[in-house]
Amino acid sequence: MSAVPNAAAKAAVAESLYRRRRLMNHLALGLASAATLFGLFWLVWILWTTLLNGISALAPSLFYEMTPPPGETGGLANAFFGSIVMSLLAIAMGTPIGILAGTFLAEYSRRSWLGETIRFINDILLSAPSIVLGLFVYTLLVKPMGHFSGFAGAVTLAFIVLPVVVRTTDEMLKLVPSQMREAALSLGIPQWKVTVQVLYRSALPGIVTGVLLALARISGETAPLLFTALNNQFWSHDLAAPMASVPVVVFQYAMSPYDSWHSLAWAGAFMVTVFVLAISLIARAIVARRKVAND
Amino acid sequence: MSTSFTTRIAFAGIAALAAVSAQAADITGAGATFVYPILSKWSADYSTKTGNKINYQSIGSGGGIAQIKAGTVDFGSSDKPLDPKELNEAGLGQFPSVIGGVVPVVNLQGVAGGKITFTGPLLADIFLGKITKWNDPAIAAVNAGLALPDGLITVVHRSDGSGTTFNWVNYLSKVSPAWKEKVGEGTSVQWPVGVGGKGNEGVAAYVKQIPGSIGYVELAYALQNKMTYGAMQNAAGKVVQPSRESFQAAAASADWTKAQDFYLIITNAPGDASWPIAATNFILMYKQPKDAARSKAALDFFKWAFEQGKTQAEQLDYVPLPDDLVKQIEAYWQAQIKTG
Amino acid sequence: MSTEHALPAGAIAQRPDALASRSQRDLSADRAFRWLVTGAGIFVLVSLFAAALSMLWGGRAAFSTFGIDFLTTTDWDAVGKKFGALVPIYGTLVTAAIAMIIAVPVSFGIALFLTEVAPPWLRTPVASAIELLAGIPSIIYGMWGLFVFVPVMSTTVIPFLTTHLGPLPIFGPLFQGPPLGIGMLTAGIVLAIMVIPFISSVMREVFLTVPTRLKESAYALGSTTWEVAWNVVLPYTRSAVIGGIFLGLGRALGETMAVTFVLGNAHHLTASLLMPGNSIAATIANEFSEADSDIYVSSLIALGFLLFIVTFVVLAIAKLMLMRLSRREGN
Numbered sequence: 020m021s022a023v024p025n026a027a028a029k030a031a032v033a034e035s036l037y038r039r040r041r042l043m044n045h046l047a048l049g050l051a052s053a054a055t056l057f058g059l060f061w062l063v064w065i066l067w068t069t070l071l072n073g074i075s076a077l078a079p080s081l082f083y084e085m086t087p088p089p090g091e092t093g094g095l096a097n098a099f100f101g102s103i104v105m106s107l108l109a110i111a112m113g114t115p116i117g118i119l120a121g122t123f124l125a126e127y128s129r130r131s132w133l134g135e136t137i138r139f140i141n142d143i144l145l146s147a148p149s150i151v152l153g154l155f156v157y158t159l160l161v162k163p164m165g166h167f168s169g170f171a172g173a174v175t176l177a178f179i180v181l182p183v184v185v186r187t188t189d190e191m192l193k194l195v196p197s198q199m200r201e202a203a204l205s206l207g208i209p210q211w212k213v214t215v216q217v218l219y220r221s222a223l224p225g226i227v228t229g230v231l232l233a234l235a236r237i238s239g240e241t242a243p244l245l246f247t248a249l250n251n252q253f254w255s256h257d258l259a260a261p262m263a264s265v266p267v268v269v270f271q272y273a274m275s276p277y278d279s280w281h282s283l284a285w286a287g288a289f290m291v292t293v294f295v296l297a298i299s300l301i302a303r304a305i306v307a308r309r310k311v312a313n314d
Numbered sequence: 315m316s317t318s319f320t321t322r323i324a325f326a327g328i329a330a331l332a333a334v335s336a337q338a339a340d341i342t343g344a345g346a347t348f349v350y351p352i353l354s355k356w357s358a359d360y361s362t363k364t365g366n367k368i369n370y371q372s373i374g375s376g377g378g379i380a381q382i383k384a385g386t387v388d389f390g391s392s393d394k395p396l397d398p399k400e401l402n403e404a405g406l407g408q409f410p411s412v413i414g415g416v417v418p419v420v421n422l423q424g425v426a427g428g429k430i431t432f433t434g435p436l437l438a439d440i441f442l443g444k445i446t447k448w449n450d451p452a453i454a455a456v457n458a459g460l461a462l463p464d465g466l467i468t469v470v471h472r473s474d475g476s477g478t479t480f481n482w483v484n485y486l487s488k489v490s491p492a493w494k495e496k497v498g499e500g501t502s503v504q505w506p507v508g509v510g511g512k513g514n515e516g517v518a519a520y521v522k523q524i525p526g527s528i529g530y531v532e533l534a535y536a537l538q539n540k541m542t543y544g545a546m547q548n549a550a551g552k553v554v555q556p557s558r559e560s561f562q563a564a565a566a567s568a569d570w571t572k573a574q575d576f577y578l579i580i581t582n583a584p585g586d587a588s589w590p591i592a593a594t595n596f597i598l599m600y601k602q603p604k605d606a607a608r609s610k611a612a613l614d615f616f617k618w619a620f621e622q623g624k625t626q627a628e629q630l631d632y633v634p635l636p637d638d639l640v641k642q643i644e645a646y647w648q649a650q651i652k653t654g
Numbered sequence: 655m656s657t658e659h660a661l662p663a664g665a666i667a668q669r670p671d672a673l674a675s676r677s678q679r680d681l682s683a684d685r686a687f688r689w690l691v692t693g694a695g696i697f698v699l700v701s702l703f704a705a706a707l708s709m710l711w712g713g714r715a716a717f718s719t720f721g722i723d724f725l726t727t728t729d730w731d732a733v734g735k736k737f738g739a740l741v742p743i744y745g746t747l748v749t750a751a752i753a754m755i756i757a758v759p760v761s762f763g764i765a766l767f768l769t770e771v772a773p774p775w776l777r778t779p780v781a782s783a784i785e786l787l788a789g790i791p792s793i794i795y796g797m798w799g800l801f802v803f804v805p806v807m808s809t810t811v812i813p814f815l816t817t818h819l820g821p822l823p824i825f826g827p828l829f830q831g832p833p834l835g836i837g838m839l840t841a842g843i844v845l846a847i848m849v850i851p852f853i854s855s856v857m858r859e860v861f862l863t864v865p866t867r868l869k870e871s872a873y874a875l876g877s878t879t880w881e882v883a884w885n886v887v888l889p890y891t892r893s894a895v896i897g898g899i900f901l902g903l904g905r906a907l908g909e910t911m912a913v914t915f916v917l918g919n920a921h922h923l924t925a926s927l928l929m930p931g932n933s934i935a936a937t938i939a940n941e942f943s944e945a946d947s948d949i950y951v952s953s954l955i956a957l958g959f960l961l962f963i964v965t966f967v968v969l970a971i972a973k974l975m976l977m978r979l980s981r982r983e984g985n
Binding site for chain 3: 040041043044047048050051052053054055057058059061062064065066068069116117119120122123124126127128133134136137139140141142143144145147148149150151152154155158178181182185209210211212214215235236238239240241242245266269270273284285288291292295296298299300303
């Protein structure tokens with residue numbers, strides 16, 4: 020380097036280095052944009068396929084007619100109803116326990132071995148294949164009760180909801196500034212009241228997002244329901260009897276040889292995806308509103 | 315705030331559970347995927363006629379056997395019959411419900427449906443990986459005049475355990491000693507070669523997508539997907555096309571009267587017109603049920619289906635049971651299954 | 655309700671005995687709440703242990719019959735009742751590895767785009783869209799893969815790979831074989847699409863936590879956007895990024911429905927990525943409902959237990975790496 024006394028040559032080196040860095044920058048940012056397009060490309064492709072194949076069954080009758088035998092027209096009313104009932108019940112069971120357990124992790128067991136173990140186990144539960152949970156609930160509920168039931172289906176889904184809610188509650192409570200805790204505690208407010216009235220209120224949007232994400236995840240579950248809720252070709256609101264659900268109907272119809280069933284399967288799949296999209300947008304709207312309020 | 319909201323939902327859920335569990339339960343059956351379309355059709359029609367609801371769900375034959383044994387359903391269904399000893403140990407009775415058939419399907423350019431012929435040993439050798447090319451002399455020998463390409467054969471089999479596989483390999487075991495020794499028979503076997511598709515639909519999709527492939531599906535899938543199916547040389551040495559008639563002929567040629575608990579697999583059936591890979595689906599029920607009224611309701615449904623449901627079965631490419639067999643089944647119900 | 659406690663002045667004004675009785679009440683309420691949350695935590699702990707134990711219990715026949723052979727042999731013969739899990743274990747690891755090789759750089763690119771490149775008005779809609787990929791039911795990935803993606807693979811992508819990469823000396827064998835379209839590569843790509851939203855959203859979230867002053871100091875020194883991302887943002891968030899990658903990996907290991915449709919489900923051990931293979935979750939889903947002997951059922955449940963173990967090990971490695979990193983950084 021020192022062998023180049025010429026200022027012009029030095030400038031030329033700097034110029035070429037500058038150009039190389041700029042080129043590198045453009046290249047990297049270009050690749051980043053390409054990666055995003057890559058991700059969006061699959062989304063559009065998959066949604067387009069679903070819409071294209073399901074369009075012939077996308078009619079109002081989808082929502083008020085029962086699942087038909089092959090070759091006849093019908094809808095998915097009983098399946099939509101079953102999915103909604105089981106999902107809501109799963110949320111109702113999984114959310115309170117999940118929030119409490121998440122509170123335990125974030126507020127009551129910082130750096131204790133019990134808390135770390137639960138957090139670790141919860142992470143495994145988060146990525147456990149759902150069919151395994153289905154088998155577990157089958158041995159726990161279906162076999163002793165002697166019949167398949169919507170209730171068993173809801174319990175299985177609750178096991179999928181639980182770890183998601185635990186994790187988000189844990190994370191969200193940790194994000195609440197500790198000044199808030201200290202301020203409330205220094206006023207002599209008991210810890211449980213601080214948790215319920217200060218921390219929960221502050222972490223609420225995040226927790227709601229977690230619950231909605233859990234709902235999105237269970238609305239597409241097939242394998243664990245097949246051995247717990249089974250399915251029902253008729254309208255049934257009996258939680259002690261087999262209950263229909265959209266993913267199981269989609270699975271069974273998709274695997275059949277009949278065109279009329281195929282289009283119902285794709286239409287059902289499209290509705291599930293739209294539902295998940297709606298949930299995700301609602302969740303984002305809540306978080307966005309919250310951010311505006313904070314600023 | 316959120317907790318009080320969720321508790322309210324939880325209470326509403328529990329209240330709903332308590333309120334509705336008094337409702338009369340419908341009859342539940344589960345098992346083979348093969349009969350799911352026809353049972354769903356029969357059940358829908360039966361429900362409009364009588365108001366009784368029979369809910370049948372496809373969870374696979376093995377699932378059907380396991381669930382009836384666990385007592386979680388009112389009847390199970392399987393494409394693979396249980397032998398009388400096993401039935402006896404479990405306290406179960408067994409009877410046929412409907413007949414269908416498995417057909418070989420191929421993806422060969424320039425070959426139309428039913429124009430290529432296979433023999434049992436030929437199929438066994440292809441699925442064993444002994445015959446690897448379409449222009450193999452063994453294939454040409456039974457297909458004189460057919461232009462066979464000089465291409466590799468890709469075998470497509472089921473990846474999931476299934477009754478379709480059971481009937482297919484049961485037939486191959488009957489006609490090929492090499493198959494019987496190396497692979498054997500079951501709802502899923504250790505395939506020497508090939509790729510596995512999930513369900514009939516998966517096999518159909520793979521065969522349609524892979525040039526030079528051969529697979530096996532139930533007739534309805536071959537017809538609905540407009541696939542190139544093969545003809546078969548049957549036990550009598552005649553070449554037959556897969557159709558309701560040849561399936562029916564196979565069912566009729568089988569001697570059901572000597573079969574205890576209808577334990578009979580009708581592959582490689584005798585008779586000039588018989589399709590060699592015809593298949594029967596079986597229903598499993600308790601002989602001494604816990605709730606006799608529920609078993610009676612299930613049997614009433616099958617009686618109606620056997621007598622009034624023939625057209626529906628034919629529309630969906632199934633073969634309804636021959637009348638003699640239905641009479642025999644009804645006598646079996648009388649003698650064996652307690653209904654009140 | 656909250657006003658009662660929000661004003662300490664009111665509390666001071668109360669008589670001492672009332673104060674004492676209330677602090678007594680608060681104390682017991684506090685204790686009850688502590689028990690409640692601890693109970694919920696223990697419930698989570700117990701339920702997973704119960705699930706894992708029920709798997710171990712169900713699989714005990716397979717483990718005791720086959721012993722270590724269950725892990726090291728390739729036989730999967732329901733008729734001869736011989737079961738070895740090597741093929742599904744291999745397939746699970748290979749497909750997950752392919753998925754990560756594709757998903758990690760792409761997710762990094764997406765996160766970079768969403769935090770540094772895209773105009774602000776574009777960020778939220780694009781982020782929502784990418785996350786929507788996580789919400790599509792996995793059976794839809796399977797059906798789309800089978801009917802739409804596999805034909806594209808077999809007619810264009812795979813012939814291209816076999817002609818251009820097949821003859822290479824070391825990597826060649828990975829890309830040889832007939833253009834079936836189904837197989838470990840296809841399954842890996844579908845898995846990659848499924849885990850991209852998980853990894854990219856974690857990366858995006860943590861990139862946003864990098865203090866602005868750090869980035870601005872780098873910019874002030876004349877760094878390009880890429881140099882800031884690579885030399886400042888990534889080192890700062892490294893541990894959380896690795897956590898996100900492992901979260902995606904856990905999801906890829908346990909995915910069932912999508913994989914069964916495009917993997918080919920063959921119990922053969924092959925070097926080529928273009929050939930069909932099998933995975934643990936796919937084997938369970940495919941065969942459980944038709945398993946007709948006790949040892950068969952037991953072997954499938956034992957596979958489920960193995961998946962627990964694999965996930966456990968993967969997560970444990972992730973946690974250890976995170977702990978080591980945070981210790982080195984002195985946090």
